[in-house]
Amino acid sequence: MTTSSVSKGCFVFKPSAKKKKVSLTEADYFNEGLKDPEDGRTRFESCQLLWQQMKLQTEQLQEELNRKLFDNLISFLKKSHLDFHDKRNGWSCRARSSEIPTAALLLGVNVTDHELTFESLSEILNDQVTPFVVLLQAKECTGIKQLLQKLLSQLMGCSADLDLDEEEDHATVSQRKMNCSMASLCGWYQKVTKKSISPKKKRSSSPGHWQAPPVVVVFKDLESFSANVLQEFIVISSRYIKELPLVLVFGIATSPMIIHRLLSHSVTSLLCIELFQSLSCTEHLATVVDKLLLSNSFPFKLGGKVLQVLITIFLYHDFSVQNFIKGLQLSVVEHFYSEPLSVLCCDLPEMRNRVKTLSHNQCENIRHLASFMSYVENQTPEIQVKLLTKDSYLKEITQTFLENLHSYHENFIPVLRCLHQFTCILPKYPLGKQIRELYCACLEKKVWETEDYISALQFLGMLAKDELVATLQKCVEVLKPYSTKQLGSTLKKLEEFLVQFQCLEGEHLENVDDEESAAQKGLQKKIDLYNLQKTLLEMKETRRTKKPSRFESLRLEVTDFLNSLVRDYLAPPETQPLYEVVYFRAANILRKHLNALPRIALHTALNNPSSYLKSLESEGGALTSTAPDICIAYKLHLECGRLINLYDWLEAFATVVNTNDDSDSDSLQPVDEITHARFIRAVSELELLGFVKPSKQKTDHVARLTWGGC
Template sequence: MKEETERLQEHLNEKIFDNLISFIKTSHTQVNSEVNDWSYRMRCSEIPTAALVLGVNVPDHEMTVQGLSELLKQSLTPHVVCLQSKECTTVKQVLQKILMNLTGGSGNDEEEDVHYSVEFHQSKMNCSMASLCRWYNTITKKSTSKSPSKKRKSSLQHEEVLPIVIIFKDLESFLPKVLQDFIIIASNYIQHLPLVLVFGIATSPITIHRMLPQSVSSLLCIELFQSLSCTDHLATVIDKLVLTTEFPFKLSGKVLQVLNNIFLYHDFSAKNFVKGFQLSLLEHFYSQPLSLLCCALNETNARVQNLTHDDCELIRQLPSFMGYVDDQDSEKQVELLTNDQYLKTVVQTLLTTLHIYHKNYFPVLKCLHIFTSSLPKYPLGKQIRELYITCLESNIWENEEYSSAFQLLRMMARDELVCLLQECIEVLQSSEHTSLTLSVQTLEDFLAKFQKLDEVPKEDVEEGQECKARSQKSLQKKTDLYQLQKTLMEMKELKRSKKPSKFEVLRMDVLEFMDKLVRKYLVPPETQPLHELVYFKAASALRRHLNAAPRAGLQIALSNPYYYLKNEALKSEGGTITNVAPDICIIYKLHLECGRLINLYDWLQAFATVVRAAEGKDRDKINNGQVDGVLHARFIRAVSDLEFLGFIKPTKLKTDHVARLTWGGF
C-alpha cells in the first residue's frame, strides 16, 4: 500500500512538475536572436518566479516540495534550496540558509566544496549575495574549463546555465519585510546569478500582491502553476487503495466515515488519510487473531490448512459464521461445529465467495455513481466515497435518496443516457466475472437499441402531429371558462392515457436493469460470512487515536497515572493522593485542593509532606518544615511543567502566589 501511494503521488504531480522544470529550464536560457524576451526581462531586473498553488492541505506540502526538490536535483540543477519561515525570520538568516545549503555540496568538486563550506562557516557574519555570486562564478568557471569546445559552441548558439532554485515552502508564513528585502537584494544580482524563485502558496496567488508592494512585485516575472485539488487527490487514493480487490483489507462504513470527517473538517490532507488507513490496518491485524486469513486469494488455501483447533473455534464464534451455520441443515451444522477439516474446506469456499463478492461490488458501485453523480442536488452524493459509505451501512435501495435519484433518472435525455451507458460498459468490462460479462452484453444491446431509435416510423410521426394539431385547434376556439377547463382536463387525460414512446420504454428498461444490478451486488458486507476477517470496524479505537482530546488526556494522566503507566503501586481510590506517584501528579492533585490563587510556600510544604511520607522520613523533620535542596528542585521542576502545560501562571497580585487557570478535574 505504501508503494502504491508513492507511485500515485508521483503520477499526480508528474504534469505540474514537468511544467515547472520546463519553466525553470528556459528561464535563464539565452538564445542568440534579435528579439529575446528573457533579455528584456533581464534589463528590467525581473526574477523568474513560479507561484505554485498547493492548496489548503498543508500536511501534504512537505511531500510535494520534497519530490520537486529531488526531481530538480536529478534532472536539472544541483543548486536547490528549500526555505521555511520558522528558520528565516531575518534577511541575514535567509542568506545564511541559502549559502549553507549551496556551499555544502555542489556535486562538482569535493575539495572545492569543502573549501567553500569551511570558508562560509568561518565568515558566517559576512554572508551576502556577493559571496554567493563569487561562489557561483568559481563553480561555473571550473565546469566550463573542463569542456572548452562545448563552451564555444554554446556561447555562439545556445548557452545553458545551471539555475539556482530557491523554494519558499510556506510563503504566507514569511515576514513580508524579510521577503521584500530579499527580493530587492536578489534583483540587483539577477544579471550575475541565474536565480529562480518558487513560492509555495496555500491560499491564493493574490497573497503575493498582499505581501509585496507594487515596487517589489514588479521585480518578479511570475508564472502561475496550479496543483491538483485535495479532493481529487483523495478520490484517486480511495480508488487505488479502497475501491480495489488488489488489497484484501477493507474498512467498514463507520471507520471510513471517521477518516472522511477528519479529512473534511480538519486538514484536507490525503497523506493523513493514508496514515489513518494504515493505522486501521495495524489495529485490525493486532486485535483480530484470525486476520492471518486477510491475504491474497492464492495464499488462503495454505493458511487455512495450517489453522489450529483454537483457530477453528474462533471461526465458529464469529457472528457472521454463526448465522451461516444456522441457515444450513442439521447434518452440515454438526459437521461445521465438530469436524475441523470440513470446516477448513467450507472456510476456503467462503473466502473465495467473499473475493468474488468484492470483484462484483466495486464495478457496480462505480456504475451507480456514474448514473447519480451528475443529478441535481446529488441525492446520493457527489463523490463516490459518500455513496460507498451509504452502501456499506445499509441497503441502498431502501433509502429515500435512492428513490428520488431514480425519479430524476426517469427524466434524463437520450444523449446523456447514452453517454452514461458507454461509461458503465467500460467500467464493467474491467471485471472478469461471468455474471458481469453478461451484464455488459445486456448494456451493449441497450446501446444498440438507442442508436436505432433514429429510424422513427412515419405512422408514429403523423399520429403525433395530428394529435398536436387537434389540441391546438380546440384551444383556439372561443369558449367560456367552463369549456376551457373541460378542454384542458380532456387534454390531460389524453396525455395520461397516451402510449409511451419507444425511447421512454427503453429508458425504463435500462433503469430497471440497473436497479436489479444494485439489489443483486450492492448488498452490505455484513451479509457475507467471514466478513470480520477483512473488514475493520473499531471506529471508536480509530477516533481515539486520531481525534485526541489533549486537555482530557492530560488531566486523566495527572489525576490517575495508573491509566497509562500500569504500575500496581499507583492504584488509588478516587480523590486520594498516592505518595509514590510522579512529582507532577502529586503537584497536580495538591493544586486541585486550592482556590484561584495558590501560595507557593504552602504548596511546597504539602508536597514535601507527601513525598517524605512515601520515603519513610522522620516525621519530626517534616513538622520542622525543613526542605532540602533536592526536594526543592523537584518541586520547582514539577511546578514549571504544570505551568508549561497551561494549568497555572504567575500573577502580579501576590509575589509568592500563582494563579490557577483551570477549574475542576477528572
C-alpha cells in the first residue's frame, strides 16, 4: 500500500563511505602558496636543513656565552653549600646569622631573552648541582600563600625523580593537600634527602648531584614582585635556614639597586648577596652576526637593507637577540618561499648537481634575473643568442657564476675584517665602530665612493707607528687561514710590510731640517715685518718640498694597498651575476611582518573593510549600508571636529544604514531600537580602540582623540 503521508513511511539511507582526513605537513603548507610550485619540495627541504644548521650554531653560541656565568654561579652555590654543611666547627658564621645565600643575576633589559637563560640555568643545575630548582614569576605569586604553594608544588614534583616508597609518597601527597608552610617544606626535605642517601636504596638522582643538595629558588622577574611578598618570604625563610639549605637567585633586568628599593634594610641584612653580570645583549648580537652572517659556513646571505631592518628593530625596540634570530629565520623562510631559484642556495657540491637537473622553466627564471640581464647586455651578439636560447650553455654559465659567487664570499669576509681592524681605531669611527655597520655599508653600495671612506683614508695616513704595526699584525692573523687560497699573496704582502717596519726601529721618524732651524734662529734675531713675512713664506715652501721620511712612505704604501684591496674584493653583491639566488633583499616584507604599524592597519580596516573582508565590494572609501557598523561610525566621525554630538552622529548613522530601506526614507521618523543598539555598540567599539572618549564639557558629546586620516 502506498502511504498518504511522508510521516508514515520508513526510509533507510546507507551512510556514505567516510573519507579519511589527510593531515597536511609543513611541506604541504609551504608548497600550497608557491607562485612557481616547481621544485617546491626541494626548496622546503633545503630551507629546513639550512635553518637546522643555523639554529644549532646559535644554540652552541648561547651555551658558550653563558658558560662563564653559569660556572661562576655554580661555584657560588658550592661555596654556600659547603659553608652551610661545615660540621667540623659547628654551624658556620652565615648559618648563625641567619643569612640566606643570594645570587643577584644581572641579565639586562632584553627581557624576552631571559626565559631562555633561565631554562638553560635550570637544566645545568638539575644536571650538576641539585634536583630542587624552583622558577617563580611575579604573576603567579601575588601573595605569600600563592608563592609557597607554587614553591612546594614544584619541589614535590621534583621528588618524583627520587626513589621513594609508597608510604612516603602518600605523605608527600597529604602534605601537598594539607598546608603549605616552610615547616612542612623542611620536614619534606629531610625525609627526601635521608631516603635518597640511604645505603639500602640505590640513588636514582643524577650522579652530579651533591649529597645534600640545596634548594634553589629563582625569581625570574624581581622588579615585578610585590615588596611585601618578598619581605615576608625572606623573613620566614631566614628562620629555617639552619634546617633547609635555601639559595635565592634574583633575576634583575635594570640595576642591582632594585633590591634595596624593594626590600628594607632589616630584610636585606638577612641576605648574603653576590652580584653576577651576564654578557651584554650588544656583545651577544655581535657574536651572532660574526658567526652566522660573517661566515662562509652557510650559503644564505642577507641584503644590506634587510640586515639594517633587523639591527634597527634590535637597537630601537627590544634589544632581544632571540627576536633578531627569529627575524633571521623569517628571512630564510621568505627567501625559499618567494624565490624559485632558491633551490640553488645550497652547498657547492650539491649546487653543481642541481644545476645539471634544471628544467626549462627554471632556466627561464634565470634569464629573467636582473643581474643576469645586465651581464647579457655586455656580451657579444653570438653569446647573447646562446645564453637566451640554449639551456645547456646556460647551465654551464650558471655553474660558473655560482662558483664565482662562492669565491667572492670567501674573499669578501676576510678583507672586510681587515678593513674593520683599521677603521675601528680611527677617531669618530667614520665607517662605524661595529663590524656590522661596515658590513651594511659594503652591501648597499661601493664603499670607496662614500665620503666616510675618504675621511677614513685620511685618518689612516696619520696613524702612529705602533698603531699601524699592531693593526697589521691583527690583519695577518685574520688572513692566516686563507694562506693557501687567493688571498695568500695579500698575506705575504702584509708580512713584508711588518718586516720593513721592524727595520725602522733604529731610525728617527721625525727630523728637524737644518734650514728650518736656521730660519727659526733668524726669526729670533730679525724683527722687521717684511723680513718676518719673507722668512715664514720660505719655511712654508720648505715644508712643501720636504722629502717624506721612510716611515711616511711605508704608511702611504700600506694605505694604498688597503685601498686596492677594498676596490678589488669589497664590491657590492649586485655586481655579481645571479646574486639573487643566495641574497634575501625584500626588506619591505620583513618590516611589514616584524615592525607592524597598528594605527595604519586600523585605519585601513575601518576606512576600506573590503581589504580584509573579501565578501565586500570595494567602494573606494564611500559610505555604504553594507559596510560593518563600526566602519560607518568611523567614517562619520572623521567628518566631525573635536567634540561630536551623539544625537547628530546617530542621525547620520541611521541615514546611512537605512538608505536601502524605502519605509525609512523620511528622515523625520524616529530611529528604531535596533539601529540605536547597533550605533551604541559601534561607538563603544570605537571608544575601546581609543578613537573617542566621553567629554566632561557636554554630557551629550564625545571627544575625538585622533586627527587626520591615519
